[in-house]
Amino acid sequence: MRLSKRIKSMEESPIRKLVPYSEAAKANGKHVYHLNIGQPDIETPTAFMESIRNYNEKVIAYTFSQGMPELIKSIISYYEKYDIYYEEDEVLVTNGASEGLLFTIIAIADSGDEILVPEPFYANYNGFNRAVDVNITPITCNAEEGFHLPPKEIIEKSINSRTRAILLSNPSNPTGVVYTKEEILMLCQIAKEHNLFIISDEVYREFVYDDLEFMSFGNIEGVQEHVILIDSISKRYSACGARIGSIATKNKELIKQILKLCQGRLCAPTLEQIGAIELYKTDSKYLEEINKEYKKRRDIVYNFLKDMPGVVCKKPTGAFYVVVKLPIDDAENFAIWLLKDFDINNETLMITPAESFYATPGLGKNEARIAYILNEDDLTKAMEILKKGLELYPNKTI
């Protein structure tokens, strides 16, 4: 039996590819600092487990396919704090942002249609689109400009009759860029002129530093029929394993159509919804503390990077990632070398090669994503190892 072309065209996770090397390093007694994954070390608010522990139904039953009404209310209240207003038939609870994205793509694009995505992008965007035969058309951004968007006329050159939407994460995984108000308004303008949806993955909404203003697509008037907000509790409340996300849009017809997909998979997990109801009510102090913590980590990482010879990296302002251009031949080779052939006092680190964050062949070969999800001490040690590694790596380009 042959397998489908679409599944074979999907790339393996770039993180997973390196796992055998990190496992081997650990087996050899090396300590590995993981700057390659987006799993925060912050504690999940205790209200999550408390509400689940208090759940006393005798039968763990299906919930409504659109999500538990209480959770939908909780999500609506959360958005209201940001002056974004949704009604109860404008929100769907999903199995993480992942399912929200997959369902949205199925609902707005047919096989062979195209979706514009600023590159480098979250690698799984590629996977979701491949799985359902939709093509990503990249809007290329670069490290020299801090991964901000090119001008309108450049973006518009990539639009054709099969283009259905613009998909982006803001703040961005993997680049850490926070798009400016001007960029957001430009994309809204493009969406209106070319009749496109905007799928905005804003799961890092609270991870914006330096008192920068964050502009959500949910705040722009006159374009809300185009805008689809994807959300998740994973990063914001450090509840990655809960797999609770949502789709929100003022386009009620779209919600009605996606609901058919939600009905097909019956419901999101009941207990994790129970917990999520409380998470969305978390005091804003919790988020402010976390923001401070990540800002400190961002500073550590950036202060190291800016002084490394040959490294290209604008100061990232959001999420907890940065993509850096390194003075090396190939980031995958470098990542393997770090794990296999290098250590300081038997310690090394793991980074993610950035090539698979690009749709344009050849781009990102000498770039890597660094996730700053470790505490200050560990992060400092990891960055020192990276600095030394770059000095000693045999295939440097400077």
Next chain:
Amino acid sequence: MRLSKRIKSMEESPIRKLVPYSEAAKANGKHVYHLNIGQPDIETPTAFMESIRNYNEKVIAYTFSQGMPELIKSIISYYEKYDIYYEEDEVLVTNGASEGLLFTIIAIADSGDEILVPEPFYANYNGFNRAVDVNITPITCNAEEGFHLPPKEIIEKSINSRTRAILLSNPSNPTGVVYTKEEILMLCQIAKEHNLFIISDEVYREFVYDDLEFMSFGNIEGVQEHVILIDSISKRYSACGARIGSIATKNKELIKQILKLCQGRLCAPTLEQIGAIELYKTDSKYLEEINKEYKKRRDIVYNFLKDMPGVVCKKPTGAFYVVVKLPIDDAENFAIWLLKDFDINNETLMITPAESFYATPGLGKNEARIAYILNEDDLTKAMEILKKGLELYPNKTI
């Protein structure tokens, strides 16, 4: 913006369509017996919540994309009781059987490919296939023959170069048929001769009555590279809301490919996996008790049905459903009439019209699915109402 053709081609859930009528009936003070849904009233084993309550990790983190190793072991041990042997790289944990089916279809079929499915079938099979542009080719079965399969040569007439798999549920939702050993062997023969996968949804494995032998596709030698078993804890352990299912196959390459889809959605929900580890260890006595309970319910339903004039219904032997042919013009009209215009002492019932369980246009119009998921007393009352309803319905055909 236009929505995709595929989403628009998906039908709304046949159950959902009737909800406004049942809501209106309830608002008018009528009691509605729900024979339309597959939500069991049986209590979930307490081990599920106990293990979750004892989970004390400070961070609700991602688990492995393939599932927690402990849960995979638990699933493997469960299968061993049935002489079905899987290794750890032959099982993937999914968000319910639903995701297992969706991922399997994506991995084995491209846009425009075909999958053979005995009809009437679980309506969501249609949804999963529509969502990813795969076509269902029906193998028509009928009430007169208790929904058993037609002969090999009839099935083979529907196979062409785009056919990729045979998909079926056994025991069957919605018909309640349990396929015979001869039928299972015939399908294996077809799969081998025509190089097809067999996707066997066996979530009702323990719901087989009358001491009938249940033959799993997992038990047939010489065909295991073709066989994909889909499983779920939803019905077996009455944990529908937990959304934990699995894909198991000896075809390691297929597992490797589907794992890419699992990585794309990161992981199944952590807490529900913790609970599921214990559920798969549930003492077989629990399942025997439930089997006895459902057999009693099946008997109540069947004893009513067999004596109703003009009703066609062979004794169902598995799951907790039956599809019956009714002496009426249109099952949807009849279902609405029951809710809107009929009651006995202010009580009525809700059934599911079967038309959307068929891919062949026009079939199933005078058929309905009855789920026997109520306790004996309620079920008896509901069947009495159905009997009287059939006598008094104005658009009878006898």
